[in-house]
């Protein structure tokens with residue numbers, strides 16, 4: 565592949581995975597990976613049915629770029645409760661049990677996401693813990709658009725005990741519903757947010773239902789405005805010297 569084409573999200577096909585692309589992404593040489601049809605249609609339908617029974621909670625939240633946006637979520641994410649970690653852990657206990665029974669009991673996709681990350685970095689998988697309490701494994705999210713931002717948990721000074729161990733942070737998103745148009749994830753070849761908006765190179769990936777997309781959250785990234793619902797299973801993982809740890 566030509567030097568100039570390196571900043572791309574590579575498609576990883578289920579039957580013949582492009583191991584060279586996975587290796588290149590793991591060393592920072594690619595924008596991201598798209599695992600095509602990570603979930604099959606019937607699995608997505610089962611999960612959507614479970615989600616509709618539990619119900620999505622809508623709230624006004626910080627968009628990490630100085631704005632407030634209406635977000636839809638199922639299950640807590642730490643960033644939302646950073647001022648009240650006790651509430652995050654209370655909700656985690658409640659929602660993790662609901663997710664285990666009502667979602668993972670039907671389609672146990674989460675160990676497969678962990679396996680992808682674990683193989684990529686040759687590290688065992690784990691769920692992050694803080695003072696003996698598990699973090700949430702994943703969230704269900706309605707995110708119609710997101711401004712250019714980065715996510716770097718160790719930089720949020722949230723006091724989580726696993727934070728200092730994190731070497732690199734990644735986002736994973738499995739698409740359950742995609743909008744009629746828009747909603748592409750744009751990943752910049754730039755970490756500096758001010759520079760990113762300023763003619764820096766980027767790659768736009770158009771998600772499809774069932775795809776799993778993984779990228780480094782320390783690269784500036786955004787979600788283009790969507791026309792229609794955009795629903796994902798989402799979370800973060802980070803590499804540490806011993807494990808790949810998951811949280812949200």
Ligand SMILES: O=C(O)CCC(=O)C(=O)O
Nearest residue numbers: 707710715735737749787
């Ligand atoms: O939903 C997406 O495609 C990416 C959302 C995002 O900004 C993130 O996961 O940090």
